[in-house]
Amino acid sequence: MNQGQRFFRSPFDIQTPPGAEGWESMYPSYLLFNDELRERDEQKLWFFDQMHNPEPLYPFDLMMPESWLVSLNQYTTRVWNLPTALGIEHRIVNGYLYLSPNVIDDPAMAAEREPVFLERARHYFDNWDDIYDNWVAKAEDCIARLKAIRFEPLPEREPTETVLGHRGTTTAFDLLTTYSRYLENMHEMAYYHFEMLNLSYGAYLTFLEFCKGHFPAITDDMVARMVAGIDVILYRPDAELRRLAARAVELGVGGALKSGAAPDAVVAQLRESDAGRQWLDELEAVKDPWFYYSTGSGYCHAKRAWIDDMRPPFAALADYVGRVERGEDLSRPLEALREERERLAGGYRDLLDEGDAAAFDGLLALARQVFPFVENHNFYVEHWHHSIFFNKARELGAVLVAAGLLDADDDIFFLHRYEVYQVLYEAEARWALGVPTRSEHTWRAEVARRRRIYAALEKWNPPPALGVPPETVTEPITVTLFGINSDTIDRWLAAEGADGTGDSFAGLAVSPGVAEGVARVVRQVEELDELIDGEILVCPLTAPSWSIVFARIAAAVSDGGGIMSHAAIVSREYRLPAVAATGVGTQVVHTGDRLRVDGNTGVVTILERAGVATARAAGA
Amino acid sequence: MTGQHGQPAAAPALDPGYVVATESCLPEHVGNVGGKAVGLGSLLRAGQRVAASFVVTAGAYRDYVSAGARGLSPAMRDAIGDSYLALCDRRGAEVTVAVRSSATIEDSTEASCAGQFRTYLGASGVEEVLEQVERCWIAAFEPQVGSYRAARQIEAADDGLAVIVQELVDARAAGVMFTQHPRTGDRSLVVIESSYGLGEAVVGGEVTPDLFEVNRITGSVHDSRIGAKPFEHRLAPDGRSVLTLPVDDGRQRAWSIGEEQVMALLALARDLEAKLGRGLDVEWAIGSIAGMAGEPALFTLQVRPITAGTGRPAAPGPNVDAVGHILDRLASRRPGDQAP
Numbered sequence: 001m002n003q004g005q006r007f008f009r010s011p012f013d014i015q016t017p018p019g020a021e022g023w024e025s026m027y028p029s030y031l032l033f034n035d036e037l038r039e040r041d042e043q044k045l046w047f048f049d050q051m052h053n054p055e056p057l058y059p060f061d062l063m064m065p066e067s068w069l070v071s072l073n074q075y076t077t078r079v080w081n082l083p084t085a086l087g088i089e090h091r092i093v094n095g096y097l098y099l100s101p102n103v104i105d106d107p108a109m110a111a112e113r114e115p116v117f118l119e120r121a122r123h124y125f126d127n128w129d130d131i132y133d134n135w136v137a138k139a140e141d142c143i144a145r146l147k148a149i150r151f152e153p154l155p156e157r158e159p160t161e162t163v164l165g166h167r168g169t170t171t172a173f174d175l176l177t178t179y180s181r182y183l184e185n186m187h188e189m190a191y192y193h194f195e196m197l198n199l200s201y202g203a204y205l206t207f208l209e210f211c212k213g214h215f216p217a218i219t220d221d222m223v224a225r226m227v228a229g230i231d232v233i234l235y236r237p238d239a240e241l242r243r244l245a246a247r248a249v250e251l252g253v254g255g256a257l258k259s260g261a262a263p264d265a266v267v268a269q270l271r272e273s274d275a276g277r278q279w280l281d282e283l284e285a286v287k288d289p290w291f292y293y294s295t296g297s298g299y300c301h302a303k304r305a306w307i308d309d310m311r312p313p314f315a316a317l318a319d320y321v322g323r324v325e326r327g328e329d330l331s332r333p334l335e336a337l338r339e340e341r342e343r344l345a346g347g348y349r350d351l352l353d354e355g356d357a358a359a360f361d362g363l364l365a366l367a368r369q370v371f372p373f374v375e376n377h378n379f380y381v382e383h384w385h386h387s388i389f390f391n392k393a394r395e396l397g398a399v400l401v402a403a404g405l406l407d408a409d410d411d412i413f414f415l416h417r418y419e420v421y422q423v424l425y426e427a428e429a430r431w432a433l434g435v436p437t438r439s440e441h442t443w444r445a446e447v448a449r450r451r452r453i454y455a456a457l458e459k460w461n462p463p464p465a466l467g468v469p470p471e472t473v474t475e476p477i478t479v480t481l482f483g484i485n486s487d488t489i490d491r492w493l494a495a496e497g498a499d500g501t502g503d504s505f506a507g508l509a510v511s512p513g514v515a516e517g518v519a520r521v522v523r524q525v526e527e528l529d530e531l532i533d534g535e536i537l538v539c540p541l542t543a544p545s546w547s548i549v550f551a552r553i554a555a556a557v558s559d560g561g562g563i564m565s566h567a568a569i570v571s572r573e574y575r576l577p578a579v580a581a582t583g584v585g586t587q588v589v590h591t592g593d594r595l596r597v598d599g600n601t602g603v604v605t606i607l608e609r610a611g612v613a614t615a616r617a618a619g620a
Numbered sequence: 621m622t623g624q625h626g627q628p629a630a631a632p633a634l635d636p637g638y639v640v641a642t643e644s645c646l647p648e649h650v651g652n653v654g655g656k657a658v659g660l661g662s663l664l665r666a667g668q669r670v671a672a673s674f675v676v677t678a679g680a681y682r683d684y685v686s687a688g689a690r691g692l693s694p695a696m697r698d699a700i701g702d703s704y705l706a707l708c709d710r711r712g713a714e715v716t717v718a719v720r721s722s723a724t725i726e727d728s729t730e731a732s733c734a735g736q737f738r739t740y741l742g743a744s745g746v747e748e749v750l751e752q753v754e755r756c757w758i759a760a761f762e763p764q765v766g767s768y769r770a771a772r773q774i775e776a777a778d779d780g781l782a783v784i785v786q787e788l789v790d791a792r793a794a795g796v797m798f799t800q801h802p803r804t805g806d807r808s809l810v811v812i813e814s815s816y817g818l819g820e821a822v823v824g825g826e827v828t829p830d831l832f833e834v835n836r837i838t839g840s841v842h843d844s845r846i847g848a849k850p851f852e853h854r855l856a857p858d859g860r861s862v863l864t865l866p867v868d869d870g871r872q873r874a875w876s877i878g879e880e881q882v883m884a885l886l887a888l889a890r891d892l893e894a895k896l897g898r899g900l901d902v903e904w905a906i907g908s909i910a911g912m913a914g915e916p917a918l919f920t921l922q923v924r925p926i927t928a929g930t931g932r933p934a935a936p937g938p939n940v941d942a943v944g945h946i947l948d949r950l951a952s953r954r955p956g957d958q959a960p
Contacts, residue, residue: 083951110951118947125943202950209949216804217833217842347837351807362942476950512840600842 006493010042011466014093019456023095026059026450028416031066031092045469046091046098047484048462050560050583052299054523054540056095056457059416059450060393063183064299064386065090065097067190075194076477081117082198083110085475095457098466101478124199128369132196135373139192139380146185146388149178151395153402154431172428179396179424183417186389193381200370201480207367210360214352219600221512221572226345227367228572230337232375237293237306237383240286241313242330245320247282251275254321263310289384295525297541298382301394301413303525305387312525319551396420403427404440406447414450415443464492464559464583483508483560483581495584507557507582509602510568515555515577516607519593521586536597538589550574555597557585557604571599579604638680638699642673642784652677654722654782659923666895668888668920671787671909672710674703678724678780681757689761692750700753700785701746707787713910715787716744716859719752721760722782741788741818742855742862749785756783787909788862789919790855793876794819794905795829799889800898802926807898809842810834810889814876816867817852819905819921827851830876834886841882846875859910881906884918892923899926 011033016023024032033041053065073087086102104110124131158170208223248254253276256269270276287307295312296303306313320330349360397412405423406412415423426439469489479485491506520535522528528549531537537553541560550556556571556578571578577599579585585604589595592610637652645653645661653661657675664670680696687693692700707715721737738759740752760781795814800807813822813829821827828847835842849867856863877885885904892900903922908914 114951117951121947121950122943125946198950199946203946206946206949210945215806215808217801217806217809217835222838344837348808351836359942359945363945366942366946 007468008045008465008493009463011046011091011093011098012038012042014466017094017456017460020094020453020460022449023453023457026095026414026416026453027057027062027092028418031062031090033091033093041091041100042467044100044467045473045489046093046100046466047482048464049097049099049482050462050464050540051482052297053097054297054560055300055302056454056460057092057097058301058413058454060413060420061300063186063389063417067187068193071187071190072194072197072477074191075198080120080198081113083114083117085477088477093466094460094462095454096460096462098462099482100467101473101475103470103475121199121202124196125203125366128196132373135192135196136376136380139189139377139385142185142189142192143380143385143388146182146189146385146392149182149185149392151175151178151182151392151399153399154427172431175399176421176424176428179420182389182392182396189381189385189389193377196370196373197377197481198477200374202476203363203366203370204374205476205480207363210363211348214356214360215348218348219509219512221510221568221599222344224568225572226341226348226364227371228341229368229372229375230334230341232372233379234375235332236379237290237313238316239332240290241316242320242332244279244283244286245317246324246330248279248317248321249324251279253279254325257314257317257321260318263314266314292384292387293379294383294387298378298386301390301410305383307387308391315528323551400424400427403430405430405443407444411444411447414447414454461587464495465489469493488581488583492583495588504603504605505582505584505588506601506603507579507585509599510580511556511571511576511578511599513555513575513577513599514596515599516594516596517554519557519589519591519595519610520553521589521591523586536595538585538595540586550576555579555595555599557582557589557595557597559583559585559587637677638683638696639703640675640677642675645675651724651780652679652782654678654724654784655924656720656722656784656922657782660784660786662896663892663920663923666892668892669917670920671789672707673784673786674707675722676700676753676783676785678782681760681781681783684754684757685761689758692754697750700750704746704749704785707785711787711910711912714744715910716742716855717749717785718788719743719749719756720784720786721756722784724780724782739820741820741853742860743785744860753783753785757781786921788855789818789905789907789909789921790859791818791905791907792816792916793881794903794907794921795822795876797885797889797902797904798926799893799900799902800926801833802901808835808837810836810886812877812882812885813847815847815849815852816871816876817854817865818862819903820853821849821851823903832882834882836886836890839883839886841879844875846873848872849876877906881918888918888920892920896923897925900924901926 049065053061057065069087069090076082076085077087084104086104089100089102091098091100104113152171154172154175161167162170204227207227208220211218211223245254245257248257253270253273256266256276259266259269261269267280270280291305291307291313293306294303295305295309323330345364349357349364352360393412394409397406397409400406400412400423401409405427412420423439423443426437426443430437430439472486473479473484473489474486488508495505515536517534517536518532519538520531521538522531523540531549531552533552534554535552536555536557537549538557539559541558550570551574553576555576558578558580559582560580568578568580577597579597579599579602582604589604589606590610593606594608596605596607598604640649640653640657642657642660643664645657647658650658653675660670660673676699680699684692684696704717707717718739718741720739723737738756740755743749743752793814793816795812796819797813798811801809801811810833812832812834814832815821815827815829822829827849829849830847831843831845832841833843834840849872851864851866853862853864855861888904889900889902892902901924902920905919905921906916907919908916
């Protein structure tokens with residue numbers, strides 16, 4: 001809209017998309033913009049959390065942002081006492097999640113918090129490796145307890161054991177308490193998620209800023225390459241696929257994997273031979289945990305993990321088998337990667353004067369020390385734990401279907417977790433009464449209504465930001481995790497001013513190189529089937545499990561993400577130019593447009609519109 | 621090469637030092653040989669490929685002025701002429717040279733007195749060389765220069781003017797190179813400006829050169845921009861003069877140097893910094909010299925320290941460890957060196 005003006009649309013001026021009337025009823029009122037806080041909220045910046053929730057929020061999935069709201073922000077505000085930051089607020093607009101950071105402007109308050117912060121944070125840095133080892137143990141224990149949770153349909157009658165064991169309580173009571181334990185487990189994992197994250201990002205950001213201070217032209221990508229771990233867990237799922245592809249060729253069963261048939265059909269074919277069964281055994285051996293690998297950010301139940309939907313890993317296997325057969329070595333050249341990392345770091349350090357070089361060494365060493373947490377927590381938390389968490393919700397959904405209250409297992413995702421308490425009570429009550437109740441009609445109709453609203457919300461394009469941005473954005477989590485800084489704000493303002501019809505737009509340059517090609521706009525992992533080799537992927541956010549695609553595309557452009565996002569890491573791994581955090585890519589670009597993606601500068605240029613190219617092809 | 625030949629045999633005079641070998645020009649000689657000659661001397665001592673040259677000293681200029689500026693004395697003529705002929709002997713041909721004034725006070729003065737310092741490209745033969753040396757001298761004491769200097773309160777006796785006589789490289793492409801970013805001080809970048817023909821087109825700001833910013837660690841081109849190069853200065857086919865020729869559209873749209881040359885320049889930047897220290901401003905040319913066999917080669921024409929200030933942040937205090945550094949960053953909303 002307003003070119004040159006330093007504000008976005010007010011969140012209070014956003015219209016409800018047609019068909020989505022009443023969307024507010026799906027969400028708790030404390031997450032909605034409200035007239036009581038209007039004066040304050042209108043003067044703040046609210047940015048769309050495309051990185052974690054690119055889709056409208058399912059009411060049940062709100063468990064994720066609602067738990068990170070308390071865990072991350074408690075760490076910022078109450079545990080670490082960051083001297084200049086308070087928590088990041090949430091609001092939902094037309095089903096989409098918007099965030100707003102808060103800073104402490106009062107110097108007295110900052111000064112009071114500072115000694116507490118310094119003492120506590122230093123303790124973590126000073127004991128980092130031990131704390132991290134213990135963190136892994138806690139995370140694995142939390143996952144094991146989640147796995148052990150079972151939701152089972154209420155039996156026709158209470159088992160005899162209840163009586164003979166003099167239990168006193170019943171399976172219906174167990175269902176309720178198990179549900180509480182289940183939510184608590186998610187909450188617990190959210191705390192572990194953020195236990196070390198603020199400090200990790202702080203260490204990384206400090207090194208990044210140091211490098212930029214001395215080498216203003218240094219790219220974020222270059223800094224990431226100096227710091228990134230070589231042998232990290234986040235790469236394991238893909239590494240396992242590469243290994244399995246090589247094994248399939250060794251065992252002579254590559255043909256079945258290359259057939260392009262559905263995973264079930266491929267598995268059936270493999271079962272027919274000894275070699276095939278051998279390969280399937282080896283596949284089974286790595287599935288837990290490495291196939292607990294979400295195709296999304298881990299914050300949306302609809303993005304299934306490989307273990308639940310084998311199409312993405314099987315598509316990757318088909319590609320990898322072909323490459324192994326052509327004589328390619330798919331294993332990651334760890335030694336070469338290590339050498340490159342040292343060569344880059346040494347090259348920059350040698351350009352610094354003595355004192356600066358010592359500071360560089362110290363900051364680099366700390367950034368590298370914290371980085372395994374940054375990379376690996378993602379697998380433990382978002383992929384492994386959260387994939388199981390959503391599957392357990394489906395189990396609970398089946399219980400409610402069996403109780404006659406819902407139509408389908410995944411209806412449960414249209415209910416907020418506190419509404420599920422109510423449904424569980426009603427299930428318990430029906431079970432107790434042994435006669436029909438109104439509940440089944442109420443909840444089934446409500447879910448059907450919400451499904452219609454959700455479909456309408458999906459068609460809405462959330463703007464990257466709302467409200468009034470501050471003069472500068474330097475809060476560490478906002479900058480590092482969400483990839484939002486003063487430049488991002490300026491780009492979004494410019495894009496909004498230009499109404500998104502410009503010939504080029506910019507994002508963060510996250511992986512170097514320049515590529516030209518035809519755009520393919522992909523919003524869901526399922527749409528990846530339509531992608532043609534050599535196209536440029538334009539998506540809301542790439543997830544690492546889209547890795548099959550990275551072997552085939554010329555470049556990647558994502559609306560969200562930052563230098564630390566999965567997309568950035570995988571693009572660098574595949575040596576593809578990539579631009580992240582454009583905010584507008586999927587809105588401005590259409591499939592078929594010709595693009596130039598400059599991963600050095602972060603600029604994406606629309607060279608030719610799809611319509612023009614088509615008209616010409618038609619013989620105009 | 622001190623030009624003793626031609627002195628009357630009966631009266632052996634002290635060597636007036638009118639001409640010195642460029643190799644022998646050290647920083648402490650700047651008052652007599654000028655900054656350019658000191659730069660060239662350091663290049664020669666560092667073993668770089670440099671076009672051969674000699675220096676006509678400020679002492680010669682002072683003697684010329686104090687004798688009333690009435691032509692070159694026989695001693696001067698002999699010293700300069702013999703040195704020129706020695707250049708020719710090395711190549712086995714009559715060489716074409718550039719004759720340039722070189723300030724003996726601060727290098728920056730040259731820029732601020734622009735126009736009073738002279739470069740003549742394409743002199744050949746003893747007589748023409750002598751004439752061009754004298755023209756450099758005359759340009760230096762023309763009235764406007766004197767008044768300019770008076771205004772700056774520089775005493776005439778303290779300054780002088782050296783003149784460098786150097787083989788002319790018939791450059792296909794030439795330009796300047798900064799071994800770190802001249803504006804930001806970023807040491808990871810080598811910045812190259814290049815255009816067709818002799819480097820004067822770039823140095824004198826006559827054309828918009830092609831620009832390359834090269835990451836010296838990875839060797840990759842960080843940024844590049846094609847310039848506007850409507851003409852070039854080239855040596856005439858007879859090698860005896862310099863012509864200004866139009867550049868056709870196709871070549872204007874093309875890069876004046878290719879990737880291989882960019883990499884050769886990067887290697888030169890690394891080499892020069894290793895020998896001469898950080899932060900250099902280099903004039904270079906790719907071309908050949910009359911009588912020189914083989915392919916065109918990369919010549920270093922001039923080197924001087926980059927003078928522009930850099931905005932590099934100060935090093936943290938010695939007592940700040942890495943954790944302290946990070947805590948400081950996290951504790952403050954407005955970091956001192958917040959990246960753009």
